[in-house]
Amino acid sequence: MSARTSLAALNAAPPEAFAAFAAELFEGAAWVGARAAAARPFASVAALHEGMMAAVAAAAPEERRALIRGFPDLAAGLGALAPDSAAEHAGAGLDRLAPDEAEAFARFNAAYRARHGIPFVLCVRRHGREAILDSFAARLANAPEAEEEAALREIGYIARLRLVDRIEGPGLPQVAGRLSTHVLDTHAGRPAAGVALRLYAVGRAGRTLLDTRTTNADGRTDTPLLSGAPLRTGRYEIAFDLGPYFRARVDAAVATLFLDTVPVRFGIDEPEGHYHVALIATPWSYTVYRGS
Amino acid sequence: MSARTSLAALNAAPPEAFAAFAAELFEGAAWVGARAAAARPFASVAALHEGMMAAVAAAAPEERRALIRGFPDLAAGLGALAPDSAAEHAGAGLDRLAPDEAEAFARFNAAYRARHGIPFVLCVRRHGREAILDSFAARLANAPEAEEEAALREIGYIARLRLVDRIEGPGLPQVAGRLSTHVLDTHAGRPAAGVALRLYAVGRAGRTLLDTRTTNADGRTDTPLLSGAPLRTGRYEIAFDLGPYFRARVDAAVATLFLDTVPVRFGIDEPEGHYHVALIATPWSYTVYRGS
Amino acid sequence: MSARTSLAALNAAPPEAFAAFAAELFEGAAWVGARAAAARPFASVAALHEGMMAAVAAAAPEERRALIRGFPDLAAGLGALAPDSAAEHAGAGLDRLAPDEAEAFARFNAAYRARHGIPFVLCVRRHGREAILDSFAARLANAPEAEEEAALREIGYIARLRLVDRIEGPGLPQVAGRLSTHVLDTHAGRPAAGVALRLYAVGRAGRTLLDTRTTNADGRTDTPLLSGAPLRTGRYEIAFDLGPYFRARVDAAVATLFLDTVPVRFGIDEPEGHYHVALIATPWSYTVYRGS
Amino acid sequence: MSARTSLAALNAAPPEAFAAFAAELFEGAAWVGARAAAARPFASVAALHEGMMAAVAAAAPEERRALIRGFPDLAAGLGALAPDSAAEHAGAGLDRLAPDEAEAFARFNAAYRARHGIPFVLCVRRHGREAILDSFAARLANAPEAEEEAALREIGYIARLRLVDRIEGPGLPQVAGRLSTHVLDTHAGRPAAGVALRLYAVGRAGRTLLDTRTTNADGRTDTPLLSGAPLRTGRYEIAFDLGPYFRARVDAAVATLFLDTVPVRFGIDEPEGHYHVALIATPWSYTVYRGS
Known part of the structure; x- marks a missing residue:
């Protein structure tokens, strides 16, 4: 994870640096930052997060689906994961599942992709391990349209937490319970x-x-x-x-x-x-x- | 266990029959009934129970100790038990202890007899299995004089329950919670x-x-x-x-x-x-x- | 108030006697009993009450309005009241109102009759004095159609209580809180x-x-x-x-x-x-x- | 009431000024301050208060009784009162009693003085008016020795509140509920x-x-x-x-x-x-x- 920066630094950064920063939050999707850069300066970290999510909302449908597809399956092995995802999975204990749990995750991942055409995206930092499995089961049954929306909402949560991790100073959005x-x-x-x-x-x-x-x-x-x-x-x-x-x-x-x-x-x-x-x-x- | 009788029948029974009835309540000590017989007729089953306990209280110290010694060790094997004791032990699960529990009971029985010179008497129908072990530990530590009194109190509980089991009709003491x-x-x-x-x-x-x-x-x-x-x-x-x-x-x-x-x-x-x-x-x- | 009778006696009574009995319940409207008489025998006092209310419900609209108009104004002086109404008013303290309260009742009675064309009918045995005045105010504001229905509902309560007063034995409807x-x-x-x-x-x-x-x-x-x-x-x-x-x-x-x-x-x-x-x-x- | 001062100023004041300051707290008894002056500097306002009360505790019995006798009767008319006492009485509503209340106070004052030989001293800023009368009744019945102690405790409360009124800055004792x-x-x-x-x-x-x-x-x-x-x-x-x-x-x-x-x-x-x-x-x- 990058060293901490500040809102002022981000507001003043060259567009390419800002886009690279956003790419870490959005699992590689630098375009989110490239588009949000024009709306700078942001008055607070919360406003910065909203600005990036507005860029996501304004994107073309296929761009949004590509963004979702950029996120990894849950508990599918840590080898291929970006550093943030690896840490998030480990924090939820997904890197040390019992064999039957690992099998349950694999089965859910496959079923979810088959039904909805996208990976199951969930901000695992907000849920206990059993709640993750419950959430998997509930969302598997939803209509595909609802799930695209759900995935984007979760991406918003994920990006917000990654953002707060990287910034020092006041004006942070409320993420701690x-x-x-x-x-x-x-x-x-x-x-x-x-x-x-x-x-x-x-x-x-x-x-x-x-x-x-x-x-x-x-x-x-x-x-x-x-x-x-x-x-x-x-x-x-x-x-x-x-x-x-x-x-x-x-x-x-x-x-x-x-x-x-x-x-x-x-x-x-x-x-x-x-x-x-x-x-x-x-x-x-x-x-x-x-x-x- | 005998068939049910009535207070009227007990009040009218020959002294020897009354003493034999009491012997079942007091683990063979027919003398309790023999002495209480003179105080008949009793107005209620509760009064009958009190009359027999009064006979116990009025007995000589060595008679009371003999009464206590007539009761069996807890969970010491059902072979030698009188029918009432066998049923009471079984009801508390003492006939099917796990090996480590059986060993704990044996250890407690030996230590209790060594310290107090009497068997550990407890009305097991009034206690759960763990409460029995807790009670064992607590009473082991008491002064021997206190324990003789405790044993007699428990004999009162035991006899009361055996009495209520054998009698039909009104005037029963309150034994059910x-x-x-x-x-x-x-x-x-x-x-x-x-x-x-x-x-x-x-x-x-x-x-x-x-x-x-x-x-x-x-x-x-x-x-x-x-x-x-x-x-x-x-x-x-x-x-x-x-x-x-x-x-x-x-x-x-x-x-x-x-x-x-x-x-x-x-x-x-x-x-x-x-x-x-x-x-x-x-x-x-x-x-x-x-x-x- | 009449002496107590029984359900059996009412089931067996000549139709005219039954009608006269009902007239006391319905402030003089003997026709209610005359029509309900044909549905006898009733299996319970509750069923008898329902039978009479069914006769009211089946009557012509003008008959129902006449029934309502047979009831007296509240607190309008006890002289003209039938014995049941007099006792009911007295029980609610309407016979000993303070001057300002009496005036409030008179004002409400007049306004209610002017707006709805019927007297204000309320089963006063079910309400405290202030609740009666609150009820007056609330019902004054209602639509006239709703009030005819409300008056009939109250007549049902009044007749039920008068009925229970007159009958002995089981099968009474639940009227006591x-x-x-x-x-x-x-x-x-x-x-x-x-x-x-x-x-x-x-x-x-x-x-x-x-x-x-x-x-x-x-x-x-x-x-x-x-x-x-x-x-x-x-x-x-x-x-x-x-x-x-x-x-x-x-x-x-x-x-x-x-x-x-x-x-x-x-x-x-x-x-x-x-x-x-x-x-x-x-x-x-x-x-x-x-x-x- | 004097303008506000500070702990530092009091610690540095000439002994006579310090004694004059204390006289306002103790209804004219300058000797309390004169004796406490030697214990200066005090580390906090609370310590200052304790220092003055220690001087009271160390005084001769007749000095302590004279101190108590320096306080006025409650509700005995405001003319003769020192400014602090006048404000305190007014705050508790003692300057505008109903005639029967005023009479009750007069009666209590006389009875208390007759029995205990001292005026009834109570920190009226801590009590509601009825609680003052209740307190009067309860303390009238006490033994005279207990009442001298009670009066000194109340003088402590009175002096503490007067002290806090006069001082600015940190280190104040807790007087507000x-x-x-x-x-x-x-x-x-x-x-x-x-x-x-x-x-x-x-x-x-x-x-x-x-x-x-x-x-x-x-x-x-x-x-x-x-x-x-x-x-x-x-x-x-x-x-x-x-x-x-x-x-x-x-x-x-x-x-x-x-x-x-x-x-x-x-x-x-x-x-x-x-x-x-x-x-x-x-x-x-x-x-x-x-x-x-």
Whole structure:
């Protein structure tokens, strides 16, 4: 990946340099940058991204299909991939699939190309591995026209993330989501401090531990559970250890607490969204809600 | 196990027949019945049970210890067991332990006898398998005096359940607990009908499915999830399928619901108690509480 | 009001007697019963009511308008009223209106007759006094065709209640609503017993005390707050005295409790419905919901 | 009240000037400053306050009683008051009492002096008017020794607030509380924007409107409901207009909403505390809690 540049530098760059920059974002399609160059200067990085997507939208239908065809199949081997695609695939774990998963991807890729005439394009940085397979299945069934549109939308996501990776400074589009939590103890009427919690990704085969934390004096974690990048869509669980927290407030004769580890399962659907999972608890009740 | 009898028949029985009846409840100790016989007639089955336990309490210390020693080790092989004990052990799964579990029981039995001089007596019909092992560990550490008292308390539980099994008619002591649930949909302002749910026993090695139900028009199950016997102490989970229930009320563009299957984990500590696990939900929030 | 009769007696009565019975229900319109008589025997009181309403629906348009015109203006003085209407008006407090209210009713009556050509017919047993005035205002603005239908619907409600008053035995239609409450203490994990509460009707000028109760061991009131008759639509408040209940569990140094008397305001819209107003509370939080 | 000064200026001031400054905080007792002057420089305003209170604590018993006796009776007429006391009394409404209230204050003042031998000293900036009377009644009943301590604690609060009024810059002690709210719509799964709400002070004679607001896009008010000064202890109500907010989501045939204006009553006990009153609502349920 190139070293970081700035919006000012891009606005001032010779057209050929600007086109070469865009080619990295659009899997080699330098023409996107060549056409967007005329609309410079852009007031913000978000406007720059919109300018390039406008060039894509204004292109001839066959140009757009060629752009889509320039993207690689998912999980088809990293040898032939451009550096960005290779890193993106690896980030989603597509470079180390189990044999049956790899076979599923191969089967999906072939079926998708046969039905829609284009590769399956998905911004994998925004999705968990199972969500990628679910998305594959859902989009395979769509009408071909809808899929061309879907592929271009995904290319927009891919290019936006690649763009943000390359630029320093303000004016960046919002690409990072956030997952946070808060535990309130309404038995004592204060934030629940010192509650151990674990974050898991939940898949069909079970849970994968992502993080372990303890709530601070305000009942929150010192930093968000996930942030700084798009959240990956999929299902998650936070397991809150309320048992040790409340133990001293329950009759010592009670050997088996009503609430011990409280699992809260939830889905993330918007990779750029803010998911605040709040827990309000007593030893005998709790409320979970998506807060803000 | 004997055929069912009645309180009236027991009140009218010859003392020797009454003593023989009691011997089945107290693992062969006919003397308990022989002494309680004089206090007849009993006004209720509960009073009969109390009368026999009063005879135990009034016995000489060495008689009480002999009573305790008459009970078998847990999970020590079914060959030598009286029919009641054999059925009770089998009901708790103690007749089909994995090798490492069997070994743990043998180790505990030996250590307990070595430390306290009596067998480990526990009313296993009131406990789940892991709760039995947890109880073993906790009681091993107690002071020997406390354990004699604990063993007699457990003998009271055992005899009460054996008594209730043998008697028909009213006046029975309360030995059955109950587990029920209720799902309320505060998005629509009505009971949540048609919600699929599953009840699991939760152990250290995972969950065991106990029952599958669907809520009725009142948001409840037609019959309690567990009832008619003491609940077994331990941890449980009810998994509520809120996803399919609320799907049509969430924007169709949302592929991954915030709430799909909601797991509610809770502990049962009172085998004769009523556990009502209530769930109040919307597609983005839920409240769980132990109701009444 | 006539003495109570039975469905069997009505099924067997001479047609003229049956018609006279119906005349009391339909403000003098004996023809309703005369025509419904042929459909006897009715299998239930509900079916009898439907049979009479079917006769109304099958009548000529001018007959139906004459039926409507047979009903009196609301609150227009009790002198001229048939006994049922007099009792119904008195039950809703229309016989003791403040001068400005009486004037409002007179104004509404005149405006309604001028616009729709019929008297304003409303089953006042199903509504609170302010709800009656609100209903007046809303229906005044409707299209005349819609109002004829509304008047007939209200006549159905009126006749049903008068019918249920006159009949003994099973098979009665559901005319009684119910208001109940339940207080759960999730600080201690049990029903909240001994909580004083007051039920008020809430009007624009303030609250009117309807009832004072204390929760029993199950956190409920021994009998419903309202029942045995249609609930009157309108706004209500239950004031729960949580302060004294929780006082001992809050630090004695706290002079002003966070929660003391908790007012819960809610509306009743279905006179025949079941309104269960549940309160789940700790000293620092509470949840209110319409339960079932 | 003097113009603002700075910690640096006070640390550098001649001892007599420093003593004169302290005299304003301690109702004329310049000796407090004269003795604390030696401990200068103070690292923060909070440390300065502690230094002066340490001088009070180290004084002879008769000096401390003289200090207490230097404070005026509450609501005894503003003529004789020092400027700070006059402003403080006026802020609590003590300069415009109803005749019966004025009489109650006079009676309490006399009874308190008779019993305890000192005037009733209370930092009235921290309390609502009814809370002042409640406090009067409670402290009248205390033992005289406890009351001397209580009076000195109140003098500490008074001096701290007067000190903070006079100083600019960082390092100030925390004297301001905060009242905020947040409305979450769990029917739609987002903050509830555009909800009108009103804040009232609740007294025995009724409510007094303090503020009217509307929630912003985040479900909060743009600024706290109360802040920038100690909160006054007492009871409050926030009335949330959920009816208009949820109207479109309830069946149009429902004339009387289950929830319309939701009153939430709560007490403030810590004038320097943060009270966050959160409301999570659907058209048929709501949860209130003291958040953080």
